[in-house]
Amino acid sequence: MRIFRIINRRIHSLLHHSHADAELQREIEIHIQQLMHEARAAGMTEADARAMAAREFGPIEQIKDKCRETRRVSWIQDFTQDLRYGIRLLRESPGFTAVSVLTLALGIGANTAIFSIVDAVLLRALPYPDPDQLVLMFDVPLKGPDVLSAISYRDFRECREQNRVFSEMAGNTFHDLTLTGAGEPSIVNTADVTPEIFSLLNAKPLAGRTLLPEDGKPGAPAVAVVSENLWRGRFGSNPALIGQSIALDMRAFTVVGILPASFRYPEGAPQQEVWISVMQDPLFGPLTSQPGVRLLGVMGRLKPGVSLAKAQAEMNILGARLAKQFPAEDAGLAMRIKPYRQEVVGNLKSALLILLGAVGLVLLMACANVANLLLSQATSRGREIAMRIALGASRGRIVRQLLAESALLGFLGGAAGVLLAFCAVRILEPFLPSEVVRISSIHIGGPVLAFALWLSMAAALAFGLAPALVATPSNLEKSIKEGGERTGQRGGRQLRSFLAIAEIALATVLLIAGGLLIRSFALVTNVNPGFDPKNVTEAEVSLPQFQYSTPRQWTAFSNELLARLHALPGFEDSALAAPLPMDRQGEANFAFTIVGNPKLAPGKSTTADYATVSPEYFRVMRIPLLRGRFFSEMDSPSNPNVAIISETLARRYFPGQEPVGKQMRFGFPPNSDVPREIVGIVGDVRDVALSQKPGPAMYVPFAQAPLYGGEVVVRSSLSASSVAAAIRRAVHSIDKALPVTDVQSFPEALGRSIARERFRTVLLGSFGAIALALAAVGIFGVVSYAASQRTHEIGIRMAVGAQQRDVLRLILGEGAKLALFGLGTGVVLALVATRLIASLLYSVSTTDPLTFGTVIIVLLGVAVTACYIPARRAMRVDPMVALRYQ
Amino acid sequence: MILKTIARKPMHGWGIAKRIQTLSGDTLAVGQGSLYPALHRLENQGWISAEWEESDLGRPAKVYALTREGRKQLERELKSWNRLSSAVHLLIQNA
Numbered sequence: 001m002r003i004f005r006i007i008n009r010r011i012h013s014l015l016h017h018s019h020a021d022a023e024l025q026r027e028i029e030i031h032i033q034q035l036m037h038e039a040r041a042a043g044m045t046e047a048d049a050r051a052m053a054a055r056e057f058g059p060i061e062q063i064k065d066k067c068r069e070t071r072r073v074s075w076i077q078d079f080t081q082d083l084r085y086g087i088r089l090l091r092e093s094p095g096f097t098a099v100s101v102l103t104l105a106l107g108i109g110a111n112t113a114i115f116s117i118v119d120a121v122l123l124r125a126l127p128y129p130d131p132d133q134l135v136l137m138f139d140v141p142l143k144g145p146d147v148l149s150a151i152s153y154r155d156f157r158e159c160r161e162q163n164r165v166f167s168e169m170a171g172n173t174f175h176d177l178t179l180t181g182a183g184e185p186s187i188v189n190t191a192d193v194t195p196e197i198f199s200l201l202n203a204k205p206l207a208g209r210t211l212l213p214e215d216g217k218p219g220a221p222a223v224a225v226v227s228e229n230l231w232r233g234r235f236g237s238n239p240a241l242i243g244q245s246i247a248l249d250m251r252a253f254t255v256v257g258i259l260p261a262s263f264r265y266p267e268g269a270p271q272q273e274v275w276i277s278v279m280q281d282p283l284f285g286p287l288t289s290q291p292g293v294r295l296l297g298v299m300g301r302l303k304p305g306v307s308l309a310k311a312q313a314e315m316n317i318l319g320a321r322l323a324k325q326f327p328a329e330d331a332g333l334a335m336r337i338k339p340y341r342q343e344v345v346g347n348l349k350s351a352l353l354i355l356l357g358a359v360g361l362v363l364l365m366a367c368a369n370v371a372n373l374l375l376s377q378a379t380s381r382g383r384e385i386a387m388r389i390a391l392g393a394s395r396g397r398i399v400r401q402l403l404a405e406s407a408l409l410g411f412l413g414g415a416a417g418v419l420l421a422f423c424a425v426r427i428l429e430p431f432l433p434s435e436v437v438r439i440s441s442i443h444i445g446g447p448v449l450a451f452a453l454w455l456s457m458a459a460a461l462a463f464g465l466a467p468a469l470v471a472t473p474s475n476l477e478k479s480i481k482e483g484g485e486r487t488g489q490r491g492g493r494q495l496r497s498f499l500a501i502a503e504i505a506l507a508t509v510l511l512i513a514g515g516l517l518i519r520s521f522a523l524v525t526n527v528n529p530g531f532d533p534k535n536v537t538e539a540e541v542s543l544p545q546f547q548y549s550t551p552r553q554w555t556a557f558s559n560e561l562l563a564r565l566h567a568l569p570g571f572e573d574s575a576l577a578a579p580l581p582m583d584r585q586g587e588a589n590f591a592f593t594i595v596g597n598p599k600l601a602p603g604k605s606t607t608a609d610y611a612t613v614s615p616e617y618f619r620v621m622r623i624p625l626l627r628g629r630f631f632s633e634m635d636s637p638s639n640p641n642v643a644i645i646s647e648t649l650a651r652r653y654f655p656g657q658e659p660v661g662k663q664m665r666f667g668f669p670p671n672s673d674v675p676r677e678i679v680g681i682v683g684d685v686r687d688v689a690l691s692q693k694p695g696p697a698m699y700v701p702f703a704q705a706p707l708y709g710g711e712v713v714v715r716s717s718l719s720a721s722s723v724a725a726a727i728r729r730a731v732h733s734i735d736k737a738l739p740v741t742d743v744q745s746f747p748e749a750l751g752r753s754i755a756r757e758r759f760r761t762v763l764l765g766s767f768g769a770i771a772l773a774l775a776a777v778g779i780f781g782v783v784s785y786a787a788s789q790r791t792h793e794i795g796i797r798m799a800v801g802a803q804q805r806d807v808l809r810l811i812l813g814e815g816a817k818l819a820l821f822g823l824g825t826g827v828v829l830a831l832v833a834t835r836l837i838a839s840l841l842y843s844v845s846t847t848d849p850l851t852f853g854t855v856i857i858v859l860l861g862v863a864v865t866a867c868y869i870p871a872r873r874a875m876r877v878d879p880m881v882a883l884r885y886q
Numbered sequence: 887m888i889l890k891t892i893a894r895k896p897m898h899g900w901g902i903a904k905r906i907q908t909l910s911g912d913t914l915a916v917g918q919g920s921l922y923p924a925l926h927r928l929e930n931q932g933w934i935s936a937e938w939e940e941s942d943l944g945r946p947a948k949v950y951a952l953t954r955e956g957r958k959q960l961e962r963e964l965k966s967w968n969r970l971s972s973a974v975h976l977l978i979q980n981a
Contacts, residue, residue: 023938027948028922031899066923 024067032057082404089405090412096377097409100370103777104413104459106770107366109420112452114359114763116425117432118352119448121345127264129202130301134340135311137169137298139333148336151298152329153278153288156194159298159318159335165311167303170197171296172266175281177248177274178544178739183234185739187542189271190248192278200301201266208242208257215256216277218288224253225275228261248274249282249544250737266299266340282544283708292329293669299340312337351760354836358513358767361506363459365774368499368506370413371463372781374406375496399469406464407457414456418449431759466495493786500782501822507768507775508826508859509833514761514768515851516834520844521761524754530685530694531581532622533746535572535715537723538580540742541731542709554706555637557734561712562614564730570718571726575617576702578710581687582753592666592698594653595675608649608696609687610668612705618644618682620715628660628680635701642701643676647684649696666698668705676700690754691842713746720745760840775822775859776866783815784870794874795881804875811874815867822863823856896937896951899925925950933959 032053039049054060090097128134137159138148151159151171160169172193179188195211197203203210206228215223224246226235235241245252253276265272278296279285287293302311319335385398541561548554558576565574579587591605600606615631617623626647635642643664650659659678667674684694702710716723724743731740751758787794794807834846844851897905903921928934933956939949952960 023948024922024926027899030947031903031922063922067926 021064024064028057028060028064032060079400079404082401083408085401086405086408090408093377096373097412099777100373100409101412101416103366103369103774104410104456105416105420106774107363108414108417108452108455108459109424110359110767110770111356111363111455112417112421112448113424113428114352114355115451116421116448117428118356119445119451121348121352126341126344127262131341132339133167133302133304134200135300135302135308135337136340136343137300137315138336138338139294139330140336142332142334148338150294151296151335152291152294153296154291154326155294155322155330156296156298158322159315160196162318162321163300163314165303165306165314166300168196168200169298169300170194170200171278171298172197173278173284173295173297175283176542176741177282178250178542178737179234179246179248179274180250180544180737181247185737186234187540187739187741188230188248188273190274190276190281191265191272192281192284193275194278194296197275197299200299201263203259203263205257206260207239208255210257210259211275211277216279218279220277220279222251222253222276222280223256224248225257225259226255227259227273229271230273231258248276250547251282251544253280266344282549290670291326300337308337308339351756351840354840355760355763357836358510358764361510362767362770362774363455364462365503365506365771365778367459367463368503369774369778369781370409370459371466372496372499372778374402374409374463375466375499376781376785403461403464406460410456410460410464413459414452417456418452421448421452428759428763431755431762493789496782496785497818500779500818501825503775503778504819504822504859504863505826505829507771508823508855509830510764510771511768511855511859512827512830512851513834513837514764514766515855516837516841516844516846516848517761517764519848519851520841521754521757523844524691524757524842527686527690529581529690529750530623530683533750535717536620536746537714537716537720537727538742538744538746538749539712539714539724539727539740540709541712541738541740543738548708551706554708555703558614558702558706558710560734561730562616564733565712565714565727568726568730570716571723572715572717573616573620574712574714575614575620576710576712577611577613577617578702578707579611580711580713580749581685582689582749583687583711587687588668590666590668590672592664595663595665606653608645608666608698610666610698610700611687612668612700612702612707612710614702617699617713620713621685623685624683626681626683628678630680631699631701636703641674641676641704642679644680644682644699645678646682646694646697648694649698650681652696664698667700668707671705690750691757720748757840757842772859772862776862779815779818779863780866780869782818783811783867784873786814787811787870787874790874795878807875808871811871812864812867815863815871819860819863819867823859826859827852827856896949898947898949902950928956932956 035053035056036049039052040046044052057063126134137151139151139155140148150173153171156169156171160166163169170193172191175190175192176187177190179186193211195213195216198210205225208225210225211223214220226241226246231237231241241255242257243254245254247253259275265275278288284295287295300311302308315335315337319330319333322335323330323333388398389395543554543557548557562574562576565571581587588610589607590610591607593600593606613631615633615635618625618630628644631642631644643666645659645664654662659681661678663675663677665673665675667676682699685697686692686694687697688695712727714723714727718726720743727743728740731738794802794810797810798807830852831847838846899921902925906921925934925936929936929950933953934950935953936948936950938946
């Protein structure tokens with residue numbers, strides 16, 4: 001009750017303070033008039049009565065002030081007054097304002113931009129209800145619980161029916177299908193799902209329905225759900241699409257529903273276009289009846305209140321039961337579950353936190369710089385401040401006023417920073433690794449703006465407090481005597497030196513971290529991938545399987561296509577392969593055995609990356625032949641099966657032997673047990689990532705292991721676009737209904753494979769650059785201010801015979817001292833900090849002497865240059881002028 | 887003191903000053919103006935409330951009245967004052 005009355009009073013007096021003042025005035029007037037009235041009644045004259053009343057009442061203005069103070073809101077009025085004063089001050093020194101606001105904007109902008117990514121990836125909830133109940137499920141070998149693999153359709157069914165911990169469980173896999181009929185034939189990203197996935201993710205259709213459990217039964221009619229984007233782009237938003245039939249891989253599917261664009265499919269596919277039952281997929285449909293084929297990624301939703309540990313325990317029991325029941329396929333396997341969020345965010349988390357830390361250092365430096373600027377301002381305002389204290393302002397009141405000015409600066413800097421962050425996010429977007437964008441879109445919304453505001457105010461306090469305290473002298477008399485010039489100079493100077501040292505130290509850390517990443521990136525991009533991507537164009541061709549259903553048709557098509565491509569002018573060489581190095585769809589890795597070697601222990605296997613290639617492939621890619629021969633036209637289905645292996649495979653698995661002439665058993669399932677004779681050894685290729693050392697690899701001739709499509713690679717000196725057009729024409733001259741997708745030059749594709757490295761490097765590199773600039777400005781500010789303060793002293797020195805050189809040395813020496821202190825601290829900090837980024841580095845040690853050396857030299861150079869300008873100015877001091885100074 | 891003065895009936899500033907003067911027999915007559923900061927503080931702390939009302943002065947004046955919380959506060963203050971004064975009394979008597 002009382003508290004409400006108090007609050008009410010305070011708000012009232014805040015909002016209506018002029019009204020309250022008027023009331024107070026009136027109340028006092030009444031009292032005085034009453035006093036005068038009494039006095040007159042006692043027979044005094046008008047003037048005497050007035051004097052008497054004033055005496056009786058006391059000092060009116062002081063009393064009024066005391067009354068006002070009881071309202072306890074004066075600080076807010078003071079604050080607005082301070083702000084007004086602050087704005088006037090900032091307007092008066094536009095240079096100072098611009099530099100501070102810009103510095104802060106850089107710091108806050110960079111932080112806000114990075115935070116917007118952190119917000120999108122780590123903080124924002126996944127776009128599903130109760131996302132923390134979602135888990136992914138994998139088969140893992142008992143002996144290697146980190147080797148995750150998909151689950152067979154039969155095991156999925158068993159788990160779904162037998163478990164008691166999941167409220168729902170669904171499987172999915174992906175397959176690109178060819179959509180024909182409406183416009184150009186094109187590849188559509190298709191998810192092969194079990195129908196439960198829609199209720200699991202709470203997907204609500206825009207129109208029609210999603211898949212029902214009946215649609216997932218074998219033999220059900222073929223139906224499809226399409227995305228809103230496909231519906232708008234391809235079918236012109238035709239509302240009658242539902243119920244119509246579309247052709248996927250030349251087979252009719254009835255459209256039953258449209259999913260809204262806001263629905264984000266997991267593993268995402270932001271461009272997911274079509275959903276069908278896995279039973280209806282031309283490739284995977286038949287495989288669902290093979291219990292040895294692990295094709296489904298499985299997702300489950302935990303029942304409310306079921307912990308992860310409990311679910312894992314249940315899956316352990318289920319896994320053991322399956323292994324017992326189906327020893328042929330499931331012996332030696334266990335089931336493992338992982339929280340969905342962990343899987344999505346994965347290793348992005350540590351990288352992002354490192355970036356956030358780095359960008360935090362940038363902000364610290366920006367604060368240090370502004371603190372420095374404020375400090376010099378406050379010092380020169382010493383006389384004004386001393387005067388105000390003398391007139392009765394309390395120290396706290398002055399500190400409050402200076403802090404209000406910092407808050408104003410912080411706010412301006414924050415606003416500019418948010419603008420900067422908007423631009424930065426735009427610029428950064430193309431550099432973002434695809435998995436970042438996949439999770440959720442990056443935008444500067446409420447939480448990010450709140451973060452920026454909080455950051456600005458925290459920064460304002462950080463850079464404003466120290467100068468404010470230093471500027472308000474404890475010894476008033478002395479500072480007025482000294483004319484304010486030296487007010488707080490001593491404390492100020494120490495503080496400024498400290499700030500400069502801290503800035504250089506932070507810059508050292510950031511530059512070394514950035515330098516290490518840049519060096520590592522340079523090494524990655526210059527690494528020899530084992531093939532020559534220059535002048536190579538790739539394009540994906542895939543054959544609809546309902547129409548091209550037999551391997552014979554696949555081979556016939558590829559022979560025909562290659563023959564037409566060979567005939568084209570300007571095409572040096574062309575070949576077909578699946579998969580290519582750094583393939584968008586990932587690499588194929590299969591088990592192999594060497595004929596004649598003792599049988600491997602159960603549960604152990606040897607694997608190598610697999611590719612099926614046409615004879616010209618090695619020539620197109622310029623992969624060197626080390627021994628034996630390449631494939632030739634002779635390696636046809638009617639002749640003995642052959643293989644080519646990579647140098648690493650030969651070295652690792654045929655130590656001290658000649659592999660050529662030996663036999664290995666491997667192949668694309670289901671032909672995984674076919675013996676093939678090794679006819680050649682080729683150089684190693686980095687196929688998974690440029691930063692990954694090449695593993696063992698094995699190749700088979702396309703004619704002996706055909707697929708329903710593959711990647712065409714063409715070496716040509718023609719422009720990539722004309723090569724692309726020629727490939728399209730050649731494909732369409734064979735079959736008008738075939739899509740050609742993902743046409744790009746090979747170097748472009750490689751660039752995409754190192755997107756993440758490039759992102760980190762660009763960011764940390766630019767933080768380093770900003771840090772360097774801030775440090776330069778910081779040390780310049782400190783040294784030039786110190787030099788100008790010492791003008792008097794320098795004048796005396798020169799008057800008694802000091803040379804210009806001595807003055808130069810004096811000033812430079814001071815700067816160098818700061819720089820060396822800063823560098824020393826920075827290097828020590830960097831030795832600790834770079835350990836955090838060890839996992840991001842490729843063949844560069846965290847203490848790489850080259851990087852450390854370069855950074856030290858660059859920073860020293862910048863520091864000396866920054867000191868040289870004020871030093872020269874000091875050197876030119878005219879002793880006579882200097883002595884008259886002050 | 888002020889609380890006690892207006893506990894009987896709501897009063898305006900002039901009346902309070904007069905009353906304190908008469909009750910204390912002019913011994914406590916401080917500058918009458920210093921009454922106002924005290925009144926405002928009490929008002930801002932919620933012990934008393936104020937209204938502009940027609941008054942015996944022939945024009946509207948700000949009239950102060952005790953609130954419920956103020957009455958409680960008064961009791962507390964009186965108790966502690968009584969304790970203190972009786973302690974002082976004892977001390978003076980027995981010293």
